[in-house]
Every structure is written in structure tokens, then in C-alpha cells.
Amino acid sequence: MGAWGRLAAELAASGRLARIAVAAVAGSAPREVGAAMLLRPDGGFTGTIGGGAFEWRALAIAGAALAEGRPRVIVQDLVLGPDLGQCCGGRVTVLIEIFDAAALDEARALAVTESRGPFLAVGRRDGDRIRRVAVPDDDRAVGLTGDDLVERFGDSRRPVLVFGAGHVGRALILALAPLPFRVRWVDGRPEAFPGAVPGNATPIAAADPVAEMIAAPPGSLAVILTHDHALDLALVDAGLRRADLPYLGCIGSRSKRARFSSRLLQIGHSSESIRRMVCPIGVAGVDSKAPAVIAASVAVELLIADRVARNTLGAAREVVRAGREECV
Incomplete structure (x- = not known):
């Protein structure tokens, strides 16, 4: 099951879900841009963005937003040394999205696209949501630039x-x-x-x-x-x-x-x-x-x-x- 299939399944089961993704990295960091994890309302999660104090801080931010019960998009910069006491010395931008049941159809549509092969999801922040368009995979850089988010999905193993x-x-x-x-x-x-x-x-x-x-x-x-x-x-x-x-x-x-x-x-x-x-x-x-x-x-x-x-x-x-x- 691909990333969007997993997200759709978790969202259908729980009604709400937080997705935490590494959107940008400067310097040394635990994970690369595109690494992501899912957090459920009961506190359970799948995936990892690197573990340690960095991941626990991101989970805490996502958990608080998830408890509010409404869609949200949060962009959080974390400096690993001063903010978290990690010796990596880098800076990581995490993007946290809170999904509710209204996003299920979109997630399922992206899951179908993902099942057909690798693709890029090009997203733009629209109020409390990110609206994504699936386009063919190419060599463009992934990550967050302003309000534009480019992510790569699908089986490129x-x-x-x-x-x-x-x-x-x-x-x-x-x-x-x-x-x-x-x-x-x-x-x-x-x-x-x-x-x-x-x-x-x-x-x-x-x-x-x-x-x-x-x-x-x-x-x-x-x-x-x-x-x-x-x-x-x-x-x-x-x-x-x-x-x-x-x-x-x-x-x-x-x-x-x-x-x-x-x-x-x-x-x-x-x-x-x-x-x-x-x-x-x-x-x-x-x-x-x-x-x-x-x-x-x-x-x-x-x-x-x-x-x-x-x-x-x-x-x-x-x-x-x-x-x-x-x-x-």
C-alpha cells in the first residue's frame, strides 16, 4: 500500500489524521525532504521523520492541532541545536496537515494515482488545506517553496x-x-x-x-x-x-x-x-x-x-x- 492509500485507510478508520512531513532541510538533519509520518487521534503513529527530540516535538505540535478537531496547515521551523539540544546543527522545516473526513475523497483519488506509478503532487496552500494536483514525475526539486509544495509519491523502487x-x-x-x-x-x-x-x-x-x-x-x-x-x-x-x-x-x-x-x-x-x-x-x-x-x-x-x-x-x-x- 502506498503513502496515500495508507493515509486514506487511516482517515477512514479514525475520521481525523495528522500528517507530518519534512518540507525543507538546511545542514545536517535526521531525515531527508519528503520523509513523513501519520498521527492518529489516539496517539498512535506510523512512519518516522527521524526520531529523537525532533520527532517528539513535531508529534506534540501535531497532537495539539489534531485535538482541535478542524483542518489546519502548520509550517514549523526547528533548529535542532538551540531548539532541541540535538548536536546535528541543522534546521528542519516540518509541514503538519490535519485531515478530516472531508479530505477522504481527495486522499483516495491520490491513492489511485499512486497505484499507477510514480508521480509528483504539486500543492498550494488554500486557507486551512493544501490543494494538490497530480502531475507526471520528473526531475524537479521536492520540498516547500513559499506556498508551493512539491512531493514525490509512488513506487520508484x-x-x-x-x-x-x-x-x-x-x-x-x-x-x-x-x-x-x-x-x-x-x-x-x-x-x-x-x-x-x-x-x-x-x-x-x-x-x-x-x-x-x-x-x-x-x-x-x-x-x-x-x-x-x-x-x-x-x-x-x-x-x-x-x-x-x-x-x-x-x-x-x-x-x-x-x-x-x-x-x-x-x-x-x-x-x-x-x-x-x-x-x-x-x-x-x-x-x-x-x-x-x-x-x-x-x-x-x-x-x-x-x-x-x-x-x-x-x-x-x-x-x-x-x-x-x-x-x-
């Missing part, structure tokens, strides 16, 4: 192919469940899949897994974890013939990489092309062979690969070298 439904494959599917990926889980053995899988994963019992690699959407990340080394090699071969896959990982040791590299050279791949194969997989420094640990390490590597694919190569290399600045 990176496609990931996971080949293999063994122990590591199952652990990786669970590790990817809460992350911003859309997963095709491929194995030629229908009986290898569990009875239930996370909502962002689709099991594919493929008679020809290599065909799945060939047909993968451009920009996909591919992880090869099958029970068959010959199939692993065939999948790597097919993946290397695609110039539009930002990540091609294959489980295995350095000796497996050496054997595969030799064979790939024999069948026509260049040394430069073979360097695209990530084997062993997972971030450096994690050496456990427990499936859950391998899965966690690979999930981090996929997040980095996704970031690299979304940014210029030089900027992404700086991200990988420096790590991500955290504010808690």
Missing part, C-alpha cells in the same frame, strides 16, 4: 533480481523486505520457495533463469546465489553482456572468481568487463558465512549500488568512501 532460493537466498529476501527495492526472486525449482514471501518480492519459478537475466529491466541489480555453479556462470555471462546493470554479484570465494574469470575470458569477455562481476559479494570486513550475516552484508552493498546508480559516479564514490553522516 530499484528492481533487484535474486537468483536462488536456498538458505542465503531466503535470508536475503528477508533482509531486503523493508528496503526500497522491488525483487524478482528466481529459481527453477518451484518447491524451493517458502509458502509466504515479503510484499516487495515476487517468486518466479523459471524454467530458464538465464532468460530472466536477459529480460531484466535496465538499471536492475542482480545477485546470483544458485545451487549450481554452471548456472551461476551462465547467469554471470548473460549479465556481463548487459551494459545497463549497475550491480552483478555472484556468491563465492576468490578461487571461484578466478575460475569464472578464466572461463569468461575464454568465451569472449574482456578483463575490463569481468571486473564488473562482484565476487565475493558483501561489504568488506564481514567474514561470517552465516546466511543471515551474508544477507545483511549484501543488502548494504545493494544500497550502495543503488546510491551509485542514482548519482554521478564521482559523487557516489565520495559517499562510499566517507560513509553516511548520521544524526540521532
Whole structure:
């Protein structure tokens, strides 16, 4: 369920609802522009804008407005150091909207739009409400400028192919469940899949897994974890013939990489092309062979690969070298 579907469902159940969104950020902050959460009249909430004193202050402001029982739009600037004692040092603008039952039709209409794919909601403050118009997604900046609010909604998750439904494959599917990926889980053995899988994963019992690699959407990340080394090699071969896959990982040791590299050279791949194969997989420094640990390490590597694919190569290399600045 998308953000507007969730909001519509909560609003239908409670009759009133507060939405708290990060509308602008200057300096270091716990979350990015667009992060949002929902607050119910009973005090329950879903989502997060970063936690800590910052989030609790925003929840308190939203809770007081929600208790008034009428639609409202509140724009609140919070300086994290002086106002809240957080060492981040940044400034965050939060936008709080109080929805009532009269907004339900609009929320449901936006939920339908969201179900069709990514889009921008361009809103303008109109008295006590924000009136939104859905427009096609593009590269415009999101956030609040004057009375204009631009937000991005819809499923823009990176496609990931996971080949293999063994122990590591199952652990990786669970590790990817809460992350911003859309997963095709491929194995030629229908009986290898569990009875239930996370909502962002689709099991594919493929008679020809290599065909799945060939047909993968451009920009996909591919992880090869099958029970068959010959199939692993065939999948790597097919993946290397695609110039539009930002990540091609294959489980295995350095000796497996050496054997595969030799064979790939024999069948026509260049040394430069073979360097695209990530084997062993997972971030450096994690050496456990427990499936859950391998899965966690690979999930981090996929997040980095996704970031690299979304940014210029030089900027992404700086991200990988420096790590991500955290504010808690």
C-alpha cells in the first residue's frame, strides 16, 4: 500500500489524521525532504521523520492541532541545536496537515494515482488545506517553496533480481523486505520457495533463469546465489553482456572468481568487463558465512549500488568512501 492509500485507510478508520512531513532541510538533519509520518487521534503513529527530540516535538505540535478537531496547515521551523539540544546543527522545516473526513475523497483519488506509478503532487496552500494536483514525475526539486509544495509519491523502487532460493537466498529476501527495492526472486525449482514471501518480492519459478537475466529491466541489480555453479556462470555471462546493470554479484570465494574469470575470458569477455562481476559479494570486513550475516552484508552493498546508480559516479564514490553522516 502506498503513502496515500495508507493515509486514506487511516482517515477512514479514525475520521481525523495528522500528517507530518519534512518540507525543507538546511545542514545536517535526521531525515531527508519528503520523509513523513501519520498521527492518529489516539496517539498512535506510523512512519518516522527521524526520531529523537525532533520527532517528539513535531508529534506534540501535531497532537495539539489534531485535538482541535478542524483542518489546519502548520509550517514549523526547528533548529535542532538551540531548539532541541540535538548536536546535528541543522534546521528542519516540518509541514503538519490535519485531515478530516472531508479530505477522504481527495486522499483516495491520490491513492489511485499512486497505484499507477510514480508521480509528483504539486500543492498550494488554500486557507486551512493544501490543494494538490497530480502531475507526471520528473526531475524537479521536492520540498516547500513559499506556498508551493512539491512531493514525490509512488513506487520508484530499484528492481533487484535474486537468483536462488536456498538458505542465503531466503535470508536475503528477508533482509531486503523493508528496503526500497522491488525483487524478482528466481529459481527453477518451484518447491524451493517458502509458502509466504515479503510484499516487495515476487517468486518466479523459471524454467530458464538465464532468460530472466536477459529480460531484466535496465538499471536492475542482480545477485546470483544458485545451487549450481554452471548456472551461476551462465547467469554471470548473460549479465556481463548487459551494459545497463549497475550491480552483478555472484556468491563465492576468490578461487571461484578466478575460475569464472578464466572461463569468461575464454568465451569472449574482456578483463575490463569481468571486473564488473562482484565476487565475493558483501561489504568488506564481514567474514561470517552465516546466511543471515551474508544477507545483511549484501543488502548494504545493494544500497550502495543503488546510491551509485542514482548519482554521478564521482559523487557516489565520495559517499562510499566517507560513509553516511548520521544524526540521532
